[in-house]
Amino acid sequence: MNLAGLSLDNIPPLRTPLGFFLLAPVFGMLAALVLILDPGALSSRWQPGMLAFTHLLTLGFGAQVVVGALFQVLPVISNQAIPAGATLAPWIRAALGLGAFSLALGFISANGWLFALALGLLGAALGTFGAALALGVSRIRPWRDSSRGVALALVALITTLVLGAVQASPRFAPELGLYRLQQTDLHALWGGLGWCLLLIMAVSYQVIPMFHVAPAFPARAAQWLPSALFVALLTTSLAEAGALENLALGVGLLLCLLYGATALYILSRRKRKLVDYTVRFWQLGLVHLLAVSLLGLYGLGTGGTVDSRWMGLAWGLGFVGSVMLGMLQKILPFLIYLHLQRAWMKNPMSSAALPNMKSLIPTPASRRQWQFHLSALGGLYGALVWPVLTPLAGALLFADFAWLTRCLHQAHGRYQTTLDSMTAAGEPAPCNNGDR
Amino acid sequence: MPTLLAPLDVSDLAPPEPLERILVTLRNLGPDEVLKVHHRREPRPLFPLLLENGFHYLCRQQGEAAFRIYIWHADSGDLTAFCLADLRAEAIP
Numbered sequence: 102m103n104l105a106g107l108s109l110d111n112i113p114p115l116r117t118p119l120g121f122f123l124l125a126p127v128f129g130m131l132a133a134l135v136l137i138l139d140p141g142a143l144s145s146r147w148q149p150g151m152l153a154f155t156h157l158l159t160l161g162f163g164a165q166v167v168v169g170a171l172f173q174v175l176p177v178i179s180n181q182a183i184p185a186g187a188t189l190a191p192w193i194r195a196a197l198g199l200g201a202f203s204l205a206l207g208f209i210s211a212n213g214w215l216f217a218l219a220l221g222l223l224g225a226a227l228g229t230f231g232a233a234l235a236l237g238v239s240r241i242r243p244w245r246d247s248s249r250g251v252a253l254a255l256v257a258l259i260t261t262l263v264l265g266a267v268q269a270s271p272r273f274a275p276e277l278g279l280y281r282l283q284q285t286d287l288h289a290l291w292g293g294l295g296w297c298l299l300l301i302m303a304v305s306y307q308v309i310p311m312f313h314v315a316p317a318f319p320a321r322a323a324q325w326l327p328s329a330l331f332v333a334l335l336t337t338s339l340a341e342a343g344a345l346e347n348l349a350l351g352v353g354l355l356l357c358l359l360y361g362a363t364a365l366y367i368l369s370r371r372k373r374k375l376v377d378y379t380v381r382f383w384q385l386g387l388v389h390l391l392a393v394s395l396l397g398l399y400g401l402g403t404g405g406t407v408d409s410r411w412m413g414l415a416w417g418l419g420f421v422g423s424v425m426l427g428m429l430q431k432i433l434p435f436l437i438y439l440h441l442q443r444a445w446m447k448n449p450m451s452s453a454a455l456p457n458m459k460s461l462i463p464t465p466a467s468r469r470q471w472q473f474h475l476s477a478l479g480g481l482y483g484a485l486v487w488p489v490l491t492p493l494a495g496a497l498l499f500a501d502f503a504w505l506t507r508c509l510h511q512a513h514g515r516y517q518t519t520l521d522s523m524t525a526a527g528e529p530a531p532c533n534n535g536d537r
Numbered sequence: 538m539p540t541l542l543a544p545l546d547v548s549d550l551a552p553p554e555p556l557e558r559i560l561v562t563l564r565n566l567g568p569d570e571v572l573k574v575h576h577r578r579e580p581r582p583l584f585p586l587l588l589e590n591g592f593h594y595l596c597r598q599q600g601e602a603a604f605r606i607y608i609w610h611a612d613s614g615d616l617t618a619f620c621l622a623d624l625r626a627e628a629i630p
Binding site for chain 2: 112176177178180310311312313314316317320372373435438439442443446447458
């Protein structure tokens, strides 16, 4: 019998991931507001508005979603929960949110105190989360491909945070003299290729075959891809500027291509070819991954430079943002369904019927999300060419995240209503399978 | 003597349908009956639900995307040996 290591306590309460998911789009809307209020924000990667925009999206939206998801994903992929997850989550969420907000304000106002406050809050939030996650990961037996990917992503997160703190240090402690221009690229590289891609890889190994009835990733590739990408990143960071650095970065980009192409192929082999906007979000994100990798390789091969604003937008919102939006459309309804199923089994005499998972975020709502996201991406690319479009792009991005907020709150509302009905005394539960 | 029910194949279903099918089938599982499930993945979210609701289970991987899950009432005792014997029989062509 399989009994060891399994406990319902390993599954965190729904409010743990949901709290992060519901807060995250607020930062997406704040990032959009920056573009509406500062039409020159996208003119350079060093613009205060651009830096605020980028960090509201990466730390405010992205990190909130990822941290929330990891509280739930780790027990599913490994049977190991993040220790004290339910207790730590509200504090981590608050510190992460306030930290991202302070950092954005710091960039806009150039106030050194806000940078110090932001680094303190972000360090506390991500440090606490990283320590708890590391403890959880260290207890995993046996290690699988996804566990390895999560562990490497965690190291990349810490590296990103340290490099970010070093680069921000002139704002509050200039006497330390730690700032180096090229470290900004490393900060972005570890955040994008390390933390984000390694984590997306690890999670995709599980969720693409699981949710889309697709074949498993090739075992060998799944095993060595995250480690090889990590080594390429490490070599890029440690090598002196020159041939070895370019070679390592080139290998890293080739690995991105390999992963992207494999994931697209696996999605194309899924057994159910029904309209599924999560799949479209995945495909859109992976096509962006391929495009950015090819552009990067082109830049390396020709010795030229590709505008970092295009690369950052395509990577951050085109690849990572699309994948996150897609996964939220699938993972949140599944989690809600799972928690309601548990509640129903505890109280099978209740009168409430379990809602169909697909009704929690209905297909028309996902289609609208897809349309908003495509519009926002188009608007942002357009604004890079014609800066006059920046406020319009901001408005489209605001609509994208506002719609996400609406969908998530509606799903949560449905959960709460159903749960309330279940806890109320009533007649025996009706059969809930006829309408599926 | 335990009885093995006809296998329930949920290999081609997307979440949460495998979970639903299994839980619905278990409503009618009698004492000393064992439900055998064919699944393409290890259904981790299912396992805590089984334990909380008085079932025992055995899960074994039979191939790259082939898992067998045996489920029975906890009151029926430890049926691991019975399930393993069925697995061995399945492995013999």
